[in-house]
Amino acid sequence: MARRITGAAPPPRLLLLLAAVVAAAQWAPSAAAQTCGNIDALGPGRASGKGVKNDAPALAAMDSNPSVGLIYLPRGRYRISSSLSLRKPVLGEQGAVFQVEGGATLTLQSQPEYGLWRLFDVRAGGKVAFGIDTVRVFPEWFGAVGSGKVDDAPAIQAAFDTAASSGAAMLYLSNAKYGIGREVTFTNAANVMSEPDARFGGYSFKNVLPHLSGFADFCLRLFGADLGSFQLKTLANCGDAIRLEAQPPKEGDIGTVLDNTIWFDTITNSRNGIAYRAGEGCGGDACIFQGNQVLGSAITGCAASGQTAAMAFFFSAKPMPAWDSNQFNIATVTPCKTNTAYALLYADPRTETAREVVRIGSVGAVAPGATLFSGRHIVLQASINLREQQPDGAGALRGLASMVEFSGQTNPLLASTPIKAATRPRSKSLFNGGKSLLANYFTIRAVPELDWLPGESQTFYVYHQMATGELYNIKCDAPKLKSTGLPLVSCLQVRDNAGGGAKDEIQVTLINLTGQTMVAGSQQITFTMAVATLGSP
The missing domain is CATH 2.70.40 (Deoxyuridine 5'-Triphosphate Nucleotidohydrolase; Chain A)
Known part of the structure; x- marks a missing residue:
């Protein structure tokens, strides 16, 4: 006689099996009726799940079996020693891991149904690929812990690279603190999305972000952000490498960008190294930029043509947004020599900035026709060491009450002949x-x-x-x-x-x-x- 269970929740595996049957029916409603037995990867004559035997042939057989609507992975290690492509969805319980060996590629054509646990072990050199039906790829699938206490960088990089190679999936960051103990590079080959509380950690007081490259609009944007603290590695070939942005506060507090601190190593060949942007209707106290600091080792190069700058301001509303105590401290700036539209410090023609505090430890010469300052800068306070003498006309500065302390290769040099x-x-x-x-x-x-x-x-x-x-x-x-x-x-x-x-x-x-x-x-x-x-x- 069947025993009826009341007053208690089913065991977790049974819940997963029931969910698998439902998912299988939804995925292949015309297939033969599904049972827990015929979708279980560890059924008779199927995979071993012990990490010793090559389980790819058994899983391939399940995938080609019309009576199997999806593949359910109980806890175990499924060794993949030869390349395998699975068309049917994969659903697994915690502890089910694909162990992909060197020289083998595991391709999942459908979005895996799996929690935030390790699903892939590619440490032996194997590869994972996703089909166009995969929407999200999680770092946890590649071994990220998200506690902030271990180095999740290899898992994050593997997840991003896999998403990028698929051409459709995005890297999705959950509400976790990912420890970053080594370099991570994000390019524009895949989108990166996150839950609101996702964090990169490496220090107790900073979010350490990956290398960012190739994003035409911006590589990092702080949009209505307050009290953020970020450390970046390299940002290359970006629109705005670092953007601090405010919009009129229709929702939340996106009209304020307050007391953020950003450190970066290098910015290279980007249209604007650091950009402040405020949208229409963002004049006066409607939007506030205050107490932000951007500190970096080097900004080099520029966009090949058109407006380009190491630091830039784009405020379309007048009066300008409320602005106070925002600082830039850059060790070295090396302007490009090919774009005469370059400016070290740029203000959009609709923009009138006020009270920027800028310190640059060393700046090279701009190209003839390019400038150190473009636009109007009111009460600018700057300290600039000139590594090379600037071409004639490069130092023109418009704006009342601005003070710029020059040192280094000035014209004339200090103590020169009268x-x-x-x-x-x-x-x-x-x-x-x-x-x-x-x-x-x-x-x-x-x-x-x-x-x-x-x-x-x-x-x-x-x-x-x-x-x-x-x-x-x-x-x-x-x-x-x-x-x-x-x-x-x-x-x-x-x-x-x-x-x-x-x-x-x-x-x-x-x-x-x-x-x-x-x-x-x-x-x-x-x-x-x-x-x-x-x-x-």
């Missing part, structure tokens, strides 16, 4: 060999064109790349007379003339305080200048 000032407006060709200066501190020789009487003023002209009509904080000073303690000359007026069409021109009006006439063309006074800095000349 440069003779021009005595007539719009005469850049007569100044410094026709090249405008790009330095914070420099010494100028004023040789009067006419006799210069004591107490009278004369006007001289200096040409500087940062003079665009908005050059901030121009100061000058001169040696003092021992007899009076007064400087040899006093700067009566210093003016950036570039806004009136005189490219790079700074007009300096000096008063002769020497107490004697300076003879035209034969006598001179040297004085020092400081521009775009809080320092004194």
Whole structure:
């Protein structure tokens, strides 16, 4: 007599077998009636499941049997020593593992019905492939634990590579903390999706992300993200390698990007290394970027054509989004030499940025025609070490109250020979060999064109790349007379003339305080200048 079970849940394996029968009926409704016996891979004359015998022929026979709607794998190790393609769905209980040996490929044409446990062991060099009906591939199937305490990198890489080779499946990350103890590379060959609480871990305070390459729009996007902490390896051939983005907050808090910290090793050949983007309607307090830091070792190269930058800002709304205390700290930037649309720091024509804090330990020369700064940057605070001298015109900066501290290969170099000032407006060709200066501190020789009487003023002209009509904080000073303690000359007026069409021109009006006439063309006074800095000349 059959025994009736009441008041208790069925054993887990029985539940799986019942589910398998239902799934088999749904998958092949026209097939012969399914039973637990004829779908069980460990049935009489079938696979051994002990990891010793090659189980591929037995599983192939089940797959070709019209009375079998799916293949159910009880707990065991199913050794695959020869290539095998299974058309029917595979459903397994925890502990059922395909042990794929070197030289063999296991192809599953249908989405496996399996939990978040190891399903494949490819450590001997075997391969797994999926058909077009497979939608999701989980790192757990390749041995990921998701505890944050073990290195899940090999499993994640194997899962991604398998999904990428299928052409249809995506890598799907569950609500787990995946430990990353070595390099992982994601390319645009497969999509990566995740549950909301999926995390990459390698440090107690950072999410360590894989290598990212080849994504035309962006490689990493923080969209309405707060208090994130991420460490990245390499990002290559991206649209925006790193994007921080806000949209008007219709749902949740996507209008804020607050207090995130991102570390990266290298960004190469991407259209924009680091990009801030805000959508339509994101003006003023509707969207907030505050307290974000991006720190990296190197940004190199650029997009082959069109707008491209190491750091870029795209704000379509006005006023600009609320912005404060966002910082960039990059050790090395190597601009590309082939794209004249390149800018070290770019602001979209619709954009007016404010209060960027930028520190660059070393930057190479941009291509002739390219620039260090493009667009308007208000109250920019930057410290830039020039590894090479920049081409003439590269340092033009538009935007009020910006301060940029240059060091390294400035023009002129620090403590260089004084440069003779021009005595007539719009005469850049007569100044410094026709090249405008790009330095914070420099010494100028004023040789009067006419006799210069004591107490009278004369006007001289200096040409500087940062003079665009908005050059901030121009100061000058001169040696003092021992007899009076007064400087040899006093700067009566210093003016950036570039806004009136005189490219790079700074007009300096000096008063002769020497107490004697300076003879035209034969006598001179040297004085020092400081521009775009809080320092004194």
